[in-house]
Amino acid sequence: MAVLLALGCVGCATYSPLPLGNRVGVTVGKLGVPISSMPVQPLSRHRFDPSDGLDVTEVAMLAVANNPQLKVKRDALGVARAQAFAAGLLPDPKISAGMGYPTSSGSGLTSAFNFGISEDISALLTRSTRTAAAREHGRQVNLELLWAEWQTIARARLLFDQVRSTHAREQLLQHEVNALTPLDQHINQALEAGNLTYAGAASGLDAMSSARRQLAQAVRQHIKAEHGLRQLLGLSPGTPLHLVGAVWQAMPGADQVQQALATLSQRRPDLLALKAGYAAQEARVRGAILAQFPAITLGFTRARDTSNIYTSGFSIGITLPLFNRNRGNIAIARATRKRLHDAYSARLLTTRNDMDRLQQDLASLGDEIKALAHHAGTLDAARASAVRAWQAGMLDWPTYLTIRNKALAADLQLLTLRQQRDKQAIALETLLGGDWNTTGGAKVMAHATSTSSSKTSP
Numbered sequence: 001m002a003v004l005l006a007l008g009c010v011g012c013a014t015y016s017p018l019p020l021g022n023r024v025g026v027t028v029g030k031l032g033v034p035i036s037s038m039p040v041q042p043l044s045r046h047r048f049d050p051s052d053g054l055d056v057t058e059v060a061m062l063a064v065a066n067n068p069q070l071k072v073k074r075d076a077l078g079v080a081r082a083q084a085f086a087a088g089l090l091p092d093p094k095i096s097a098g099m100g101y102p103t104s105s106g107s108g109l110t111s112a113f114n115f116g117i118s119e120d121i122s123a124l125l126t127r128s129t130r131t132a133a134a135r136e137h138g139r140q141v142n143l144e145l146l147w148a149e150w151q152t153i154a155r156a157r158l159l160f161d162q163v164r165s166t167h168a169r170e171q172l173l174q175h176e177v178n179a180l181t182p183l184d185q186h187i188n189q190a191l192e193a194g195n196l197t198y199a200g201a202a203s204g205l206d207a208m209s210s211a212r213r214q215l216a217q218a219v220r221q222h223i224k225a226e227h228g229l230r231q232l233l234g235l236s237p238g239t240p241l242h243l244v245g246a247v248w249q250a251m252p253g254a255d256q257v258q259q260a261l262a263t264l265s266q267r268r269p270d271l272l273a274l275k276a277g278y279a280a281q282e283a284r285v286r287g288a289i290l291a292q293f294p295a296i297t298l299g300f301t302r303a304r305d306t307s308n309i310y311t312s313g314f315s316i317g318i319t320l321p322l323f324n325r326n327r328g329n330i331a332i333a334r335a336t337r338k339r340l341h342d343a344y345s346a347r348l349l350t351t352r353n354d355m356d357r358l359q360q361d362l363a364s365l366g367d368e369i370k371a372l373a374h375h376a377g378t379l380d381a382a383r384a385s386a387v388r389a390w391q392a393g394m395l396d397w398p399t400y401l402t403i404r405n406k407a408l409a410a411d412l413q414l415l416t417l418r419q420q421r422d423k424q425a426i427a428l429e430t431l432l433g434g435d436w437n438t439t440g441g442a443k444v445m446a447h448a449t450s451t452s453s454s455k456t457s458p
Helices: 002-009 056-065 067-085 127-195 198-233 253-260 269-290 328-391 397-431 439-450
Strands: 093-099 113-122 297-303 310-318
Touching: 002 269, 056 067, 056 127, 056 198, 067 127, 127 198, 127 269, 127 397, 198 397, 253 328, 269 328, 328 397
Parallel strands: none
Antiparallel strands: 093 113, 113 297, 297 310
């Protein structure tokens, strides 16, 4: 028994504490991005160098490498792999031993003992279904991680666009406040001199107040966008964000959308994850059906009675399937499989409807932006002419303010529409299954089935 106990302790796990930390983010300069771990080709082929600022691709790379929520999902992948390992382990055999001593005297009496070892045979019958379910669940978690990375990339591109757009809005309004300052001073001087009543100066005072109010709102929007980007990147609060380069340009055409739709279920990580989850549940259904058969325990015994007679034999235990027969677990497994089946169909239908809506929105926004850009250009020219006329004393200031206000409103609306178009385009690109210069579903499957932590391009 001592030898058996010693052998059982060989390779046992030991405890070591994992204390919680107090880290609240890091700075950009202290981060490195492993290019080989990037989930899409544009990121894996881009050099990460934050010393000259972060462009939109470097922001996406940093988000994939350092986003706190992605780290939690990678930990979940580790749990799924541990569960797959545990599912393949066989149950340990059970050992029983006992001693008996005679309590009455007599010739030929001796101490008795019994020793036995047994194994649960039923666990061997369901091992294949358990390992299959755990393996598919691991693929599901891996694909869900890949989909979360794709969504994080889209979110990083969108926040990059929001930071740049709110900054442009802030600059535009700051320029307007600076341009209105001389007129505001002129109106106040006229009021102090009594040459202008407050009723007559109301429109001029309101123009400056409105510009300052919009500027304050733009500053808050810019701060909010930067805060959201820092949080996505896992950076410390207040870390300077030096963003450079153009925003992400994505404008899928109708042919590209139709081509992507044809192979959508073979490329989209979330759809592949739902398929893997369904396959895992199929294995659980088979396991539940196998578990309805009688549970069998087989053992071997060796014993000696008090008359010094040795015996050897075997024992077998069978659960009689009279009342339970695992019918409850079978019903639960089948109902869960039906729910996953319908969830996959619903996700596919929702995706196609969302893509159709985004296509129509992009077409409508494109036409609206084209018309508004022409209108804004005309108003900008009118504003430039009005500035010259007002400075030369050939234009009254109420008319001058009206022209400036209309031109500013058109410029701000154009910024808003362009940001909406970029947002819809990024969303459509993500729903279609990634960037247009990435490869197809074969590599997604390779990514999902890989047991290493590195990722290939989908």
